[in-house]
Amino acid sequence: MMQAALRVFSEKGYHAATIRDIVDAAGVAVGTFYFYFPDKETLFIYLYEETAEFLLQAMAQAVAGKATLERQLAAGIEAFVNIAVYEPAVVSLLQGEAESVPVLAERRAALRETQVSTWQRPLDIALDRGQIPPQNTRRTAEALTGAFDEVVRNLLDQPEPRAEASAAATDMTHFALRAVGLLPLPTTSDDPD
């Protein structure tokens, strides 16, 4: 039933999705919904957090083992793209309308905050080590977060997202590396790519 709810919410958005839509998609009765969830908003918030955690965990885990910022970015981006491509509903839900319901705005902010932190931490470390030029890492992290979101959004608007997924990930990684201040040189000399 939560599967159904996730699908419906991500397709229609919070407001346009009706309880009836959800229970129909789940093949149960309205009453059943209210046996498991107190109300629509609570379900959405639960779904939102569940989903956000899933995405963040996946990215955090991908980033975790990597030694260099370069590898961290590559891995995090890949994880994001993979989820976007194989679980598009997850990304749609998180990117969809989440304002206009006060409580949701908070969750949304919290998600963004964590997403930003995911990138800011490695950046701070790299900055400390002098691997990247001086910069406002918070702002850079925000910018990266927004950049990734937007590219993924566009990717999912394509007719065949999977076909372009890996190219998109590569492009995003290169973008990120440049944006962060790493690797401007490698591209110049005798790099065939």
Place this chain on the structure above:
Amino acid sequence: MMQAALRVFSEKGYHAATIRDIVDAAGVAVGTFYFYFPDKETLFIYLYEETAEFLLQAMAQAVAGKATLERQLAAGIEAFVNIAVYEPAVVSLLQGEAESVPVLAERRAALRETQVSTWQRPLDIALDRGQIPPQNTRRTAEALTGAFDEVVRNLLDQPEPRAEASAAATDMTHFALRAVGLLPLPTTSDDPD
């Protein structure tokens, strides 16, 4: 009255905003709304397009006169930040929920498309001239668009957006210059900054 509508829509989003909210904010009666606009959706679309055009025009104009990609980015970003800071409703409206109403989804896509083009064009030129490293300019443009949006969104969440506006613009510009592949040199040798 359109002022009021813009405000209400940008604060609550399309669905949560009520005709009553709007007319109350405008200090008129319900009927007055329908005297000037055929319905809620039409007004929102109108407002959305008007607003989108305003933002895009401002950015395009800022970019127009500039000779170098560096200056174009700086000017475009500055224009964006200025609007965000002085007309926050404009940005909120454009960034708010616009899905779930079919017609709106189209407008939204169109806006994004134009926004992306605003950056892709200069990038293509710079690429031709060998001023930036080889890259998928379309993807870079998307990423920049998302990056700017996100940073501005965060800026507006601050208690005093105006205080940080210019710092944010500077940060974004640096981010963009790096992301695009300009400025690799200054960072290397004996840069005092």
Place this chain on the structure above:
Amino acid sequence: MMQAALRVFSEKGYHAATIRDIVDAAGVAVGTFYFYFPDKETLFIYLYEETAEFLLQAMAQAVAGKATLERQLAAGIEAFVNIAVYEPAVVSLLQGEAESVPVLAERRAALRETQVSTWQRPLDIALDRGQIPPQNTRRTAEALTGAFDEVVRNLLDQPEPRAEASAAATDMTHFALRAVGLLPLPTTSDDPD
């Protein structure tokens, strides 16, 4: 303006016709309407009575000079058909929805009453003179009224009412003469029946 109102009311019916429809058709402003008439209902009632009187006068006048019941029926029917054909709006208004507005129901009843009287009086005289068989003249008059209304309604539904007008009048007259009990003879002679 009353012309316009008559037209609009007869085309759309009382409820579906809006003040705006009427003033648009008349080429004046809404305020002007309320300068001349206190409200929609009053106008309709006025129009209804005016119109009813016009129709009844015409029929009464046609009937007036005639000596025999036969001629009276023929003349009254002809008058009715003529009005229906040359001023269809008059008939439409009178036959259209007039219930559901309490005051209108009364007028409607009054009109029917007078219409019925128009036929009952001559019938009573003819009955007195033994020209028609014994019958409940009130009921006969009602039936004739309904019969004429219905035939005229059907006539106006035709694509070219005028083309059939005279045939319809003749048919109605024959119907009425038979229904009243006149003309049994013509058919008898050598008709085996």
Place this chain on the structure above:
Amino acid sequence: MMQAALRVFSEKGYHAATIRDIVDAAGVAVGTFYFYFPDKETLFIYLYEETAEFLLQAMAQAVAGKATLERQLAAGIEAFVNIAVYEPAVVSLLQGEAESVPVLAERRAALRETQVSTWQRPLDIALDRGQIPPQNTRRTAEALTGAFDEVVRNLLDQPEPRAEASAAATDMTHFALRAVGLLPLPTTSDDPD
């Protein structure tokens, strides 16, 4: 609930009848109405057709077994009067305002058509057999339909319709027999009534 709707519609007419009126009369809540019916118009059409079919069936059935035109008229009229007297709402609904809602106009026309056919068919047969004088049977059928409607309408306006029902039926039958061209003879000789 459909009982209530029938009652309300027949009393107030389509436009003046409110969903609230109907649900109040039925003792349920607004939502309940929309749980059973898609909307006001659909319910009205359904009711109208149901009701029309009921009336037409009853008349057709009454007419069916009868051998002579005389008996057919008597039986059809009796059936009509009975329904009018015992289910006045049925007749009111069918005679009430049904214009101004395009779809309804069609149904109304269809009802009238069938009603007319109910009488035209027997008339054609009788005409073929030479039992009634030459006449435009279509027009005669229209006239009879209108006559019956009107007499019934007047009957229902009486304080005690049931008291007069049988007299009305008799009067209508006599009227119809004369109007059709039957029975001119019986009335002449020494028949006291």
Place this chain on the structure above:
DNA sequence: CATGAATGAGGGTTCATTCAT
């Protein structure tokens, strides 16, 4: 546990009516 009929607050929209100009 599950059901789905029932509820009614609330939303978008219409339109008769008013009144300052």
Place this chain on the structure above:
DNA sequence: AATGAATGAACCCTCATTCAT
């Protein structure tokens, strides 16, 4: 006299939520 912008009660309809079965 005439205008038309402004009003707001009232309408139709939706949908989150409840509760008896």
